Amino acid sequence: MTMTIAGIFDLTVSKFPNKDALYDVRKDLRFTYREWSLEVNKLANALLQQGVRKGDRVTTYLYNTEELATAYFACASIGAVFNPINFRLMSEEVAFILQDAEPKVVIFEESLESGIRPIADRFPHIAFWFIDEHTPAYANNYHKKVKAAPSTNIEADVQAEDIYAIMYTSGTTGRPKGVLHRHRDMAEQSLVVLNAVKYDSRDNGLVTAPMFHCAELHCAFLPRVHIGAKNTILHQFDAKKVLELIHHEKITKLFAAPTMWNMLLQEDLNQYNLESLDTGLYGAAPMAPALIFACREKLGVKLVQAYGMTEMGPAITFLGDDDQICKSGSAGQACLNHEIRIVVPNEEGPSNPNNVVPAGETGEIIVRGPSMMKGYFNREESSKNALVDGWYLSGDIGYLDDEGFLYVKDRVDDMIISGGENIYPREVEDVLHSHEGVLDVAVLGQPDDHWGELVTAFVVKKDSNITEEELDQLCKSSEELANFKRPRKYIFCEALPRNASGKIQKFLLRKQMESIITE
DSSP: OOOOHHHHHHHHHHHOTTSEEEEETTTTEEEEHHHHHHHHHHHHHHHHHTTOOTTOEEEEEOSSOHHHHHHHHHHHHHTOEEEEOOTTOOHHHHHHHHHHHOOSEEEEOGGGHHHHTTTGGGOTTSEEEEOSSSOOTTSEEHHHHHHHSOOOOOOOOOOTTSEEEEEEOOOSSSSOOEEEEEHHHHHHHHHHHHHHHOOOTTOEEEEOSOTTSHHHIIIIIHHHHHHTOEEEEOSSOOHHHHHHHHHHHOOOEEEOOHHHHHHHHTSOGGGSOOTTOOEEEEOSSOOOHHHHHHIIIIIOOEEEEEEEOGGGSSEEEEEOGGGTTTTTTOOBEEOTTOEEEEEOOOTTSSOOTTOBOOTTOOEEEEEEOTTOOOEETTOHHHHHHHEETTEEEEEEEEEEOTTOOEEEEEEGGGOEEETTEEEOHHHHHHHHHTSTTEEEEEEEEEEETTTEEEEEEEEEESSTTOOHHHHHHHHHHOTTSOGGGSOSEEEEESOOOBOTTSOBOHHHHHHHHHHHHHO
16 A cells, blocks of 8 residues: 555554654754644644645745644645745745745745745735744734644545645756655655665654755655654754754754764764764765764764655665775665666767666666656656656766666766867866865866867865965876866865755856856
């Protein structure tokens, strides 16, 4: 039997009604599963009273909160389509998604009100619900709506094949696209993650990565609810607060990007008892061996890496703790019920899923499995280009070794063609990262009349004395980089633009490069 999202929640409530389910740190609010289910029912009924029906969208513009967690299951129970959006988006970016998704209700908070206020009057058909005090004149108070609604169970005709959410892509290449996921997609994804990470009903998982992102939502939060574990919700990441919560709340599981794990290690760890933390999940990028060793030694944690994309739910591979060092740089092996192929990239259109390259040879990563999206919302052409013969064409470049471990090298769209040669930015970035004076780096192609493109490096300095000549000499002397691949131009900057999952937004760097060229 394939469950719906609401079915997963209801089954857990029936099995563990008196078990601790949710702790919202900001509000110091705790729920058992029975108490939380009543809150979910009240919100679901409040949404019905607002006129929300099956298939209607409900958007959340929130940091990590109890209200977001409750809206997740309330929408699922009435068949509404859950649409969490990035709290880092500015008002015009929010407006783009509201125009695209056309939600009936938008739930937002005080710290993000500046993103809603300038655009609210453009959307008179949307009911804006405010979760904090001092509700703006154009909005309704969320908690008044919920308090006035009954806590009775909802009897709705929601099927596993129905759309459960629109998850907007992180926009590393431009405007985000709305990924359509069905209830069964994420029920399957939850089972895949439960198998890989070994969640247990006794776990207390800390939610500190953004819940609007599918990595935290589907690889941490939902599987823990599925198994009857507890979720402790931190409004947003703060290294000291994370360590305090591990100490006081006996946190056992934590998902965080490599940069977040590194930030934890910079604190005075002797102040905290971290013995409860047994497993750390990470994604967005591989973890350097030095960081792996430091996490194991100082935090005493086993590590699991996940790689994927919103279109797949997200996880398509896992790298277990035993393989973290011997397979350093790998994203792991295909997860349960998923298949990965490496095919010859087609620059003129979608790649052919049957044009498979041998093990060790680089090509486009394609994948199929039960958690694959239905398609993109209102993007028929994009859906056709991404979903071919039952495969999702990721646009990522990589290879499989002879044991089936995946190594991700770059994006097809980021490939640089200079003098007729294909250059993948990741291999250049890896060489530049080896310099102890480089804090961060991104490489892309600058248009050039003679060569087609010139390899250009954006560099964030760790050492202010580092020079372009020094980096050029590093590339020239490297045995890992052919001479034609070395950067011909360096642009030093204060920081690189990254999205919520930690991925560099190269389209923003391209805009910056264009402005430099035209000056």
